Amino acid sequence: MARRVFEETVLPHLDAAFNYARWLTRNDADAEDVVQDACVRALRFFPSLKEGDARPWLFAIVRNTWYSRLSRRAAAVEATMADDSRRGPADRALDPEAELLRSHAVAAVRAALDALPADFREVMVLREIEGLSYKEIGAVVGVPIGTVMSRLNRGRERLLALLREAPKEALP
């Protein structure tokens, strides 16, 4: 019974959990492992979910899962991620010609987001892509709202600076 309620409450947010994990980890394999482990934890902690949105609650578990893995293998992972962030835009070379302009913009933004420090990247993803409020982001990340605000501000400023460096014709 609890299992069924869990599935009905948590599984609708699996895509969002994976998207957040993918932006945190910057690779598919880690994102899958993190989300699966997070779901196992979420089932265990399910009684702790009070009334309200399961999505930020699940994000917080995804985040904790990722950072506890990361702290176990910090040095090796950091090296891998630095490689990944340099690879971003090249994957898009096969996009159809009509999509060229748009795909250039997408590639530029993706590369710029990937290049942001993790603290800034995650608040950008939670705010701009997932539409969370500052309060919800603060709960997911475990920081005061003032910190959410300053990270968003600095993340945006950095992203704008990175995008300004990208070729002008790449932006719509």
Added chain:
Amino acid sequence: VNCDDVESSLDLYVDRELEAAAAAEVRAHLGECPACRGRVAERETLGRLVRLAPYYSAPDRLRARVLAGGARTR
């Protein structure tokens, strides 16, 4: 409300986190200040660009593994 006030609440305004009265003051300032309008537009454009970035949906095999409820197999 002057440009400095607006600049310091730019993110709050764009993210609709300002109280209604404060948001109305910012809007009134934007009506008469092209520079601040430009700063707001820049942030709104940035938001649109970020939303163009790929949304990574959960792969089917992950969904299946979660539904199966087992521990990781990899």
